[in-house]
Amino acid sequence: MSKNWIFRTRRDGSPVPDSFHDAAERCGISPRLAEILWLRGLERPEELAEYLSPGLRHLARPSLWPGMAKAASVLAEGLLAGKKLAIWGDYDADGVTSTALALQVLHHHGYDALWHLPDRREEGYGMNVKGVEKLAEAGASMLLTVDCGISDAATIARARELGMDVVVTDHHLPPETLPDATVLCNPRLADCPCASLAGVGVTFFLMAELNARLAEAGSPRMDMRRTLDLVALGTLADLVELEGQNRILVKNGLLVLAEAKRPGISELKAVSGFAPLASLGAGQVIFSLAPRINAAGRVASAETALELLCAKDCDSAADLARTLDGYNTQRRQEEERITEEAMAQAEASLHDPALVIAGRDWNQGVIGIVASRLVEKYHKPTLVLCADGGTLKGSGRSISGFDLHAGLARCAEELLSYGGHRMAAGVRVLPEKLEAFRSRFVSVVRESLGDEPVPAVQMIDGNLDFKAATNFIFLKELEMMQPFGVGNPEPVFQSPPLLVKRRKIFGPQKNHVLLELADESCGITLQAKAWRQAEQFPADLEGRRVLLAYSPGIDMYNGAASVDVRIRDWKLA
Known part of the structure; x- marks a missing residue:
């Protein structure tokens, strides 16, 4: 399902005032970055200064x-x-x-x-x-x-x-x-x-x-x-x-x-494929370091992760880090198996506005991750359940238009317990109540969202051609916005029409795609990658023109700087 591209605007529609531009100039940033930050809600000069230089002096007592x-x-x-x-x-x-x-x-x-x-x-x-x-x-x-x-x-x-x-x-x-x-x-x-x-x-x-x-x-x-x-x-x-x-x-x-002065962090970075003294972005921590810490509690004992973080020397930390890496491999294998089985169930319920998926032999340590993967693919409120003693334990994830906790509250009579918040929640239900709960939950979601599929939304921070995307001064400015994550997403821009000169599928599972794209308005050709999205880019794209929603950045590989283009979404031009 294609996403709705929505350009960021302020609620009152006001343009960037001269006072904000003046404050941005004093902070040494360009009018383009100032506009991006203005559209994200920053407005007072002191807010801008703290955002760009979030020093420890700003911590609350x-x-x-x-x-x-x-x-x-x-x-x-x-x-x-x-x-x-x-x-x-x-x-x-x-x-x-x-x-x-x-x-x-x-x-x-x-x-x-x-x-x-x-x-x-x-x-x-x-x-x-x-x-x-x-x-x-x-x-x-x-x-x-x-x-x-x-x-x-x-x-x-x-x-x-x-x-x-x-x-x-x-x-x-x-x-x-x-x-x-x-x-x-x-x-x-x-x-x-x-x-x-x-x-x-x-x-x-x-x-x-x-x-x-x-x-x-x-x-x-x-x-x-x-x-x-x-x-x-x-x-x-x-x-x-x-x-x-x-x-x-x-x-x-x-x-x-x-x-990396902490031995456990140094060794954790090493088994995650980073040099011990490498500077990491938020995404690298979220997708590489954190899963290895979480894997201990998901497939074995969290005590191993605690021992790693408290280790006094690199020798003992290295052994513990290798153990966590093994747990993470086991977790990924479990996750892939369960995701495949869960998606097979989901394909049989494509007409429903919500998914309630269950498997008796699934590992409860990964069902939350699987629920997130299903929401990413189908963009529907999703609950994934597994056996836990004589009951079924479930983990749920939602989409922006549906309050999951409030929805579960309307199904409380079918549940043993539930808890969580708007976007994520947990449930416990008796096996004999599963079908009644599934029916009730799907009805509650249908009442809220209707029968038509709800498209995902891709927020766009502005238009950006490849000439601007290869301006390293601007790319360094974007790095000032890090760390990126919830509440501070990485900027995404819309490209002009781009000619697809080459399409290449890569990766061990052939699920990543590389496009060679020419911006004919400025004569610049760049390579762009999309991770785990190969199936969304048909083989006949070569020779056609597309619009990208993309995030540009600086890639430092072997000490050489190049422009990194990450595809968030695309459309035929």
Whole structure:
């Protein structure tokens, strides 16, 4: 299905004012880049300056975050009084990096904390009473949750019964009834500088404040910049919006990640195919580093990933990184198998406005990825389910026009449980209720979206011919907009009509395509690539003219700079 190309505009339709152009000139950027940023919502000179130079001086004080100051006090007082602290994290990259960050700060100040990352297969998501009781038996009298806890009222109540002080740090949507913790730190609980912090972002601000409190008590202050590689990795892996505080954390974290002073990061980059000191973009972290951290929790134990990030030397880190790389290969194989089987089911339901796909032997660690792949291909709200004990557990992904959580709420009578938000959610249903749920969910989506397929949307940042796309000064300006991701997508431009001089399919699975394209308006020919989209480019394209939606960039291969053209979408001219 072709996408609808929509050019970015401001809601009021206003052009770039002279004052913004003046501010852009003072920042040393071109009118073209100024217009791109204006259309994306920047308007005040100070906003522009912070966006282009997101230095650490722009980070908000910890006291501005809900519960942060009190939580740091509880932890500092407890540690100084000799209480034993336990950390409960999540098994994904956000939770693992959060746990590693907290342990790093505590170790710097001389404290050895207990920790627990649940086993996805045996314990499932979140906290559980049995695990908390084991931590209490091991001597823990304080419990810190990272990237989880806001929905675990019963488990936290048990921890309090056992005499624990409980500090919850989380970033997920709070339920109506909050747990009775000693302190709750969640940016969604009150107005704060950035409601979309990842779990590792919340952990960073708490540990920064704890670091200051312990330093006041006489311990050497730690340089928190040393933890920003973990913050960047966890934040990018969790796909939160890269705006405001998140942009500052990730932009600076990528610089620390490039230094690779942490043995685990150095070896993780190596097994991912990068030089240890290579500078990585957000996409390279999201698609290469983060999957290897996540793979541990998906197919084995997240503890291996935590051990890698906490490794003290490169020898032990190298062994752990190779193990994670093996897990990731296993995860990819599982993902490909399940995706193929799920797409076969989807092809039988093409007339439905939503997909509910199930397989009993599918790995629950990859069904969320498979749901995303199906949404990418069919552009429909999608739920993928697998067997989990005597029930079916599902992971869902949505499209921009449908609120998945609200839709599941209308199917609640068919479900054992559900949770999530507008674009992603999880469900649990009895096998005998699956068909009733599928029918009800498809009806709810049809009521909302109608019977006609909803085309995907491709936002366009402006027109750009190949003469402008080969201007390295402009391409360097576009790099100032990094890191790209949710909330700050990479700019996409529409080309003039281009003559297709050559079409080549490449890759081990022959699923990538390279086009040699001539812009006859300026006499420049460039090569453009589309990844995993070969089937969308017919063999008879050669000799025809097309319009591209594309992103230009600088490719540094073997030290030589060239123009990299990535195809987002295309149409016949």
